[in-house]
Amino acid sequence: MVDIEKNSQLSGALRCLIVAPSWVGDMVMAQSLFKALKQQNAELQIDVLAPAWCAALTDYMPEVDQLIETPFSHGVLGFSERRKLAKQLRGQYDIAYVLPNSFKSALVPWMAKIPVRVGFVGEKRYGLLNRRYKLDKQTLPLMIQRFVALAYPQGYSGLEKTDLPLPRLDIEQKALTTVMNSCSLQNQKDQNILILCPGAEFGAAKQWPTDHYAAVARYYLDQDWQVWLFGSQKDEVVCNEINASAFNGCINLAGKTSLSEAIVLMSAADLVVSNDSGLMHIAAALHKPLVAVYGSTDPGFTPPLNENAKIERLNLDCSPCFKRECPLGHLDCLVKLSPSKVLSTTEALLAVR
Numbered sequence: 001m002v003d004i005e006k007n008s009q010l011s012g013a014l015r016c017l018i019v020a021p022s023w024v025g026d027m028v029m030a031q032s033l034f035k036a037l038k039q040q041n042a043e044l045q046i047d048v049l050a051p052a053w054c055a056a057l058t059d060y061m062p063e064v065d066q067l068i069e070t071p072f073s074h075g076v077l078g079f080s081e082r083r084k085l086a087k088q089l090r091g092q093y094d095i096a097y098v099l100p101n102s103f104k105s106a107l108v109p110w111m112a113k114i115p116v117r118v119g120f121v122g123e124k125r126y127g128l129l130n131r132r133y134k135l136d137k138q139t140l141p142l143m144i145q146r147f148v149a150l151a152y153p154q155g156y157s158g159l160e161k162t163d164l165p166l167p168r169l170d171i172e173q174k175a176l177t178t179v180m181n182s183c184s185l186q187n188q189k190d191q192n193i194l195i196l197c198p199g200a201e202f203g204a205a206k207q208w209p210t211d212h213y214a215a216v217a218r219y220y221l222d223q224d225w226q227v228w229l230f231g232s233q234k235d236e237v238v239c240n241e242i243n244a245s246a247f248n249g250c251i252n253l254a255g256k257t258s259l260s261e262a263i264v265l266m267s268a269a270d271l272v273v274s275n276d277s278g279l280m281h282i283a284a285a286l287h288k289p290l291v292a293v294y295g296s297t298d299p300g301f302t303p304p305l306n307e308n309a310k311i312e313r314l315n316l317d318c319s320p321c322f323k324r325e326c327p328l329g330h331l332d333c334l335v336k337l338s339p340s341k342v343l344s345t346t347e348a349l350l351a352v353r
Contacts, residue, residue, distance in 0.1 A: 013094040014043065017114060019105050020050035022074045023201075024259070024278025025302060027057050028167050028285050029144045030099055032305075034063035035165035036151040047093075049108065056260035057282075060169040077104050086111030097150050098122075098129065118150050143302050166305045167285040171267040179264040183257065194220045195228045195266055195283070197274035198242060199235030199254070204325055206275050208293045208334050210238055214245030215339035216273055216346070221249045228269075229254055230262055230279055270353075271346060276302070284309055289349045291342055295334040296323055310345050312337060 016037060021027050027050065034046055048058055049068045058064040071085060072078030082104070089112040096109035101122035109117045110128040118131040126132065133149065140146045148164055180186075198213045200206035217227045227246065229239040231254035239254035257265065263282055266272065272290045274280035276297045283290045284304035292304045294313040298320040303311065313319070319333040326333075 013041070013116070015045045015093045015095075016047070017068075017089065017093040017096040017109060017112075018046060018048050019096065019098045019100065019109065020048050020054060021099050022051055024057070025281035026099075026143065027054055028169075028278070028281040029302070029305070030147055031057075031061050031063065031167040031169075031285070032144050032165050033097065033099070033147040033151055034061060035167075036148045036163075038063050039165065040151065053259060056258065056263060057169070059260065060171060060263060062170055079107070082107045083111055089114075099147060099150075103128070120146070120150075141300055144305060167281075168287065169263060169267075169282065169285045171264055171286065175264050176267055179261050180268070183253070183261065183265065185251065185265070192220075192223075192225045192270040193228060193268055194225050195230055195269040195272045195274075196242065196250075197230045197272065197277060197279040197283070198238050199231040199279075200275040200277045201232075201234075204331070206277065206295055206297060207238070208275055208295070208337065209331075210241045211245065212334075212337070212339045212342070213273070214242045216343060217242060217246040217250055219339075219343055220271075221246060225270075226251060228265070230257075230266070231255065271350060273342065273346065280304055289346075289353060291345050291349065293334070293337065293342065294320070295331070295337075296320055296326070298322070308349065310349055312342050312345055 020030055037044055037046060045065050046063055047066050047068055048064050049070060051074065052069045055067045058067045072081045086108045093114045095116040096114040098106045098109060098117065098119035101120055103123040103125050106119060106125045106128035116131055117129045119129045120133050120135045135146065140149060144164055196213050196217060198207060198210060221227055227250040229242060229250050229252045231239050233255035236255045239252050243250045243252045266283055267286050269288045272283040272288050274283060274292055276292060276294050280292050281304065284306035287306055287308060290304055290306055290309040292309060292311050294311060296319060299311045314333055314337050316333050318328060
């Protein structure tokens with residue numbers, strides 16, 4: 001176990017800037033770093049530098065004081081915009097943590113002359129960070145471990161899985177009632193709610209087939225559950241197909257909610273079935289009973305961080321391949337993962353609620 005008092009790297013620090021990731025799931029897992037820092041100094045001010053959409057997550061993270069919106073697009077250097085922002089931030093922070101490994105992500109803390117700048121060596125940024133760690137992927141296989149390791153001067157020396165504070169999004173009942181009313185959803189207390197998340201921003205190699213999702217939907221509709229379909233506008237076609245195969249018995253919310261509304265509505269779920277996606281990590285952070293379906297990606301790196309979660313995968317020789325599209329053209333890692341296998345896992349989860 002890490003001795004927090006002896007291993008705090010926040011000596012004298014009262015104001016902290018965190019350069020956050022730009023993916024939903026990664027942003028959820030970053031909360032574990034926020035929690036680890038607050039364990040060291042409960043009075044620490046934590047501001048997060050991230051795209052505007054991240055406010056949908058940080059609004060439900062009590063550790064975060066404010067979100068500072070990045071004025072530059074994802075993947076764009078935007079040197080002049082970063083320099084302008086850095087000038088505005090100069091003198092406001094004692095320490096900065098840079099979670100992405102790119103060169104450009106470390107520019108603002110350096111330009112802002114924040115005294116202590118922490119991160120992994122990453123992409124040619126030795127001069128930008130002055131407290132650098134070299135990543136040992138064998139010692140830190142999980143992304144969440146890598147984030148939390150930055151909270152300690154010795155990095156991952158002595159860091160165990162038991163030291164990891166898990167993400168937890170806090171949703172008030174009042175917020176749920178408000179969003180359900182705005183989305184014209186009835187709160188049927190005598191009906192359980194299943195949420196299906198069939199999309200995946202990364203690509204088709206992470207998406208369980210629509211027919212399989214439809215089979216799960218039909219099963220729970222027959223049990224008199226409500227079935228809600230979640231996703232972005234990109235997932236509308238997939239969710240329409242699932243709903244059509246489930247005799248239009250689902251409530252299709254794909255493309256009809258903001259990320260913030262989706263987070264609040266997910267807090268009403270009694271069960272979630274999801275691909276490896278940002279919504280999966282949100283469900284885990286809400287501590288919902290969850291079955292996470294994995295195909296091309298590895299649950300050994302970004303698993304659902306929830307004691308109520310179960311992982312379903314086939315462990316084929318060709319997976320995980322980490323490809324957006326199946327390089328072999330058959331997608332067996334997901335196609336051959338049957339609905340009956342997933343349903344067996346969902347029923348086992350519900351039996352121990």
